[in-house]
Amino acid sequence: MATLDVDRPMSAEEKKVIFASSLGTVFEWYDFYLYGSLAAIIAKQFFSGLDEGSAFIFALLAFAAGFIVRPFGAIFFGRLGDMIGRKYTFLVTILIMGLSTFIVGILPNYASIGVAAPVILICLRLLQGLALGGEYGGAATYVAEHAPHDKRGAYTSWIQTTATLGLFLSLMVILGTRTAIGEAAFAEWGWRVPFIVSIALLAVSVYIRLSMNESPAFQKMKAEGKTSKAPLTESFGQWKNLKIVILALIGLTAGQAVVWYSGQFYALFFLTQALKVDGATANILVAVSLLIGTPFFIVFGSLSDKIGRKPIIMLGCLLAVLTYFPVFEALTKAANPDLYAAQQKNKVVVTADAAECSFQFNPTGTVKFTSSCDIAKQVLASSSVSYENAAGAAGTPATIKIGETEIPSYSSKGLPADEAKTKAADFKKAVADALKEAGYPAKADPAKVDQVKITIILTYLVILVTMVYGPIAAMLVEMFPTRIRYTSMSLPYHIGNGWFGGLLPTTAFAIVAQTGNMYNGLWYPIIIAGMTFVIGMIFVKETKDVDIYQHD
Amino acid sequence: MLKIFVGFVVFAALAIFVILKGGNSLDMSGEKHGDEAVHAPAEAASGAASDASAAK
Numbered sequence: 304m305a306t307l308d309v310d311r312p313m314s315a316e317e318k319k320v321i322f323a324s325s326l327g328t329v330f331e332w333y334d335f336y337l338y339g340s341l342a343a344i345i346a347k348q349f350f351s352g353l354d355e356g357s358a359f360i361f362a363l364l365a366f367a368a369g370f371i372v373r374p375f376g377a378i379f380f381g382r383l384g385d386m387i388g389r390k391y392t393f394l395v396t397i398l399i400m401g402l403s404t405f406i407v408g409i410l411p412n413y414a415s416i417g418v419a420a421p422v423i424l425i426c427l428r429l430l431q432g433l434a435l436g437g438e439y440g441g442a443a444t445y446v447a448e449h450a451p452h453d454k455r456g457a458y459t460s461w462i463q464t465t466a467t468l469g470l471f472l473s474l475m476v477i478l479g480t481r482t483a484i485g486e487a488a489f490a491e492w493g494w495r496v497p498f499i500v501s502i503a504l505l506a507v508s509v510y511i512r513l514s515m516n517e518s519p520a521f522q523k524m525k526a527e528g529k530t531s532k533a534p535l536t537e538s539f540g541q542w543k544n545l546k547i548v549i550l551a552l553i554g555l556t557a558g559q560a561v562v563w564y565s566g567q568f569y570a571l572f573f574l575t576q577a578l579k580v581d582g583a584t585a586n587i588l589v590a591v592s593l594l595i596g597t598p599f600f601i602v603f604g605s606l607s608d609k610i611g612r613k614p615i616i617m618l619g620c621l622l623a624v625l626t627y628f629p630v631f632e633a634l635t636k637a638a639n640p641d642l643y644a645a646q647q648k649n650k651v652v653v654t655a656d657a658a659e660c661s662f663q664f665n666p667t668g669t670v671k672f673t674s675s676c677d678i679a680k681q682v683l684a685s686s687s688v689s690y691e692n693a694a695g696a697a698g699t700p701a702t703i704k705i706g707e708t709e710i711p712s713y714s715s716k717g718l719p720a721d722e723a724k725t726k727a728a729d730f731k732k733a734v735a736d737a738l739k740e741a742g743y744p745a746k747a748d749p750a751k752v753d754q755v756k757i758t759i760i761l762t763y764l765v766i767l768v769t770m771v772y773g774p775i776a777a778m779l780v781e782m783f784p785t786r787i788r789y790t791s792m793s794l795p796y797h798i799g800n801g802w803f804g805g806l807l808p809t810t811a812f813a814i815v816a817q818t819g820n821m822y823n824g825l826w827y828p829i830i831i832a833g834m835t836f837v838i839g840m841i842f843v844k845e846t847k848d849v850d851i852y853q854h855d
Numbered sequence: 856m857l858k859i860f861v862g863f864v865v866f867a868a869l870a871i872f873v874i875l876k877g878g879n880s881l882d883m884s885g886e887k888h889g890d891e892a893v894h895a896p897a898e899a900a901s902g903a904a905s906d907a908s909a910a911k
Contacts, residue, residue, distance in 0.1 A: 335886045342887040350893045362890040369888035470883065471870035478877045568885055583878040590874045590883070594867040668890025805888070 313458075320449045321461045323511040324442035327397045328462050330504055331435055332469020334404050337497055338428075340477055344494045348412040349421045359669050361421055366667040368428035373801045376436020377793035378535065384441055384789030385534035388525070389448070390517045392789070393441030397512065399434035401505030403427040408498030440793030443776035447851070448518040448785070453608055456847065459776035460604020463769075466567075467597045471590075476500060520785045520852055531786040538783075538791040547782050548791055554843040555778065556799025558620040558835025559771040561828035564804040565627065566764035567593070569828070572808060573631060574757075577687045577821050578638040580747045588757050595758075596765030603773035612778040613845045619770030620836040627825045630760055637756040639747040642687060649741040651690040653679050653819065655701035655712075660692075664813040666806055675700040675712035678727075680816045682734050688743065690819035705737040781846035784854040803831055 313321075338345070350361060376396075384392035407427055413420045442462050450458035480496040481489045516522075524530050531537050539545050567589070574585040607615050635643045655676035663672050663681070672681065679701045683690050688705075695701060701712040710733045715723040739745065779792040811824025874881060 336883070338892070339885045339887055340882045342882070342892055346893055353893075358893050362893045365892035366888045369886055369892070468866075471866065471873070474877065474881055474883070475869065475873050478873050478881065481880070482876070571884055581879065582881075586877070586881055586883050587871070587874050590870060594870065598863070666888070668888075668894075 317449060317458065319511070320515065321446055321458060323508070323515050324393075324446045325462050325465050326504070326508040326511065327393060327400075327438050327442050328465040329469045329472065330397060330400055330404075330501070330508065331438055332466050333473045333501065333504065334400065334431065334469075336470050336473035337404070337477070340473065341494050341497070344490055345424075347490075348494075349410075349424050350413070352413040353418070353421065357418070361425060362669050363667055364425045365428065368425060368432045370666075370801050370805050372429055372432035373436040373797040374794055376433035377440060377797040378436070378790065379433065380437020381440055381538075381790030381793040382534045384437065384444070385531050385787055388517050388521050389441055389445045389789060390512070390515060393438060393445065394509065394512050396434040396437040396441060397505065397508050400431055400438065401501060401508065403431045403434070404498055404501045405505065408495040408501070436793065436797050439776075439796060440789050443780055443792065444789050445518055447777060447780035448520040452850070454605075455777040455780065455851075456607035456612060456774050457601065457605040459780070460600045460607075460773045462776055463600040463604065463772050464597050467593050470593070473497065524785055529786065534787045534790040538787045538794075544783070544787065544791060548795055550838070550842050551779060551782055551792070552795035552799055554835055554839035555616065555775065556795045557803040558623075558832040558839070559616065559775050560800040560804030561807055561831040562619055562623045562771045563768045563800070564807040565623065565825070565828040566768040569807060569811060569824075570634075570761055570764050573634065574638060576685070578635055578642060578747055579687065579744065580638050580752060581749070584749070584752060584754070588754060588761055591758055592761035592765050595762045596769055599766050599769035600773040603770050604777065607774035607777060608847060611845045611847045612774040612781075613839065613843060615774050616771050616778065617836055617839050619767050620832040620839070622770075623767055623832045624829050624836060626763075627829055628822060630763065631822055631825060634757065634760050637753040637760065639744065640751050641742065641744040641748060645738075645742040645744070646687075646689050649706060649743075651683065651688050651741075651819075652693050652704045653683065653690050653701060654693040654695040654704065655679065656695045656697050656699060658697065659701060660817075662813055663816045664809060666809045673714055673716040675714045677816075678715065678730070679703050679712035680819070682731055683819070684812065684816040684821070686734065686738060686743065687821050688738065688819075689821060692819055703734060703737075705734070706741050708737040708740070710734055710737060778846050781849045781851055785852060786854075788851075 350358060353361060380392055380396055383395070407424065410423055410427070411420055439462075443459055446459050446462060447455045476497040480493050484493045484496075517525075521530075537544060538548060571585055571589045574580045574588070575582055580588075603615050632643075635646075653676070659674040659676035660680070661672055661674065661677050663677060665672075672678070680690075683703065690703075700714065703710045703712065710730070713726050713730060715726065718726065735745070775796075779796060780788060783791040807827060810827045814826055815821055815824045817823075
């Protein structure tokens, strides 16, 4: 068992362990970005023939596939991993993930087989979600149980770098295919290629994983007949373990997840949607900052072996809490100074009957907000306008006042689709004209976009991500005994990242629309990261010196 | 370690090249959920398509 504190270079076997484990996580990310980049095409191929009612159900199922099932996968495969072994379990998870991705590539579309196409697609997505739930915990546990005692942070941090690798790999395959066959052919059939070529990644992963040995800790436990017969009951049915699972969630992974989503996804969303920087520029700036930041996963993972996991993760959360507001404001000044000036100069007021205004939280995207207040706020929030709220008389429609111009909003409830569309276009145009007059730019002026400053700011945000994410695998592994490690660490990881992190964009938008300030969406990650900092500092114990085999 | 560093630099250069070439047609915002996975905006798709064509 790898427990000796020896200052030696990584052995060939250890390198193979890290490589084999990381490949699965690369797969996870490759798939994650494929579905993002190709969403428009996939929707057209599989869902465009559905009526509104069916589309609603499929939207809910797609939401479930993305968010809900992963923790169930964590429980299901975690249990298997603790009972039959890490090696065979994460061989199964990667097979399910890889084959599901491949089958999407050869699946007939709606035009060929009708409603069976979206049904099969959603089933494949649900299967992938389940498998994903078991993949990360297996990889982290497997690597950590092979790592020397004083290098678990360094070894497991390699798994954390694969998010960047998966992103760029997916972009390379997509763009390579597009360039090779042309845009029309790509939209028609070429989009299948990135899914189909994933079979090569799967073949390599399976070949390597088959050649690996079972984790020595698990082998020993199995030989001694000490494996858990009921990992779920032990993990979640006994308070002494459940307490640690809950602490791992609210005192570690919840904060880690929101810092990660803010630094990578929300920063990109903020640049393009709030600051109106064109997509190409935003992509390249985010990509450069990700590439600069990626080595820091290893830096902070290795540093956590020396100074501890907790100080680094907690400092990452604290810095997020203290600096997000000034950093995102600096991002506005660097990316769209005209917008910043307009926000400082002009007062915009929404006057509305409070009973008409909803908190526009819409994670599944299926709720339609139709009141005059909600429509007015949606239009302003999507134009990055900071506004004040004033109480209107009961029953009167909301109005927007920009400078001296007052624009009445409208309710689209019960309107025929064509009329609602026309009213929406007229209203948006009226608001856009008034905003233009008040100095709000429709887009960020490329000549005024300070790319160097933006890259520095984004790199800082990515470095916060590496602080919280680099040491997290080692810390989660060290919190639980070998007999229930896979089950216990997988669940908080996937609830933290899937639910707390995954709901960040929609929650942030709802807060922005509700409060009228485009920075207020940051309250969500700040509150969650603050909660993690406080709970983590008080209740979570440092784990770097824990002997992870002491209870075996 | 040197081999990994060199490999990463080559990979990074290739990634930047791909993104520069991809322009507006690349979506780096990750997986889509719920309604946006089912109802992708037609204009976004066609916009992306035309941008990609322009980038070639």
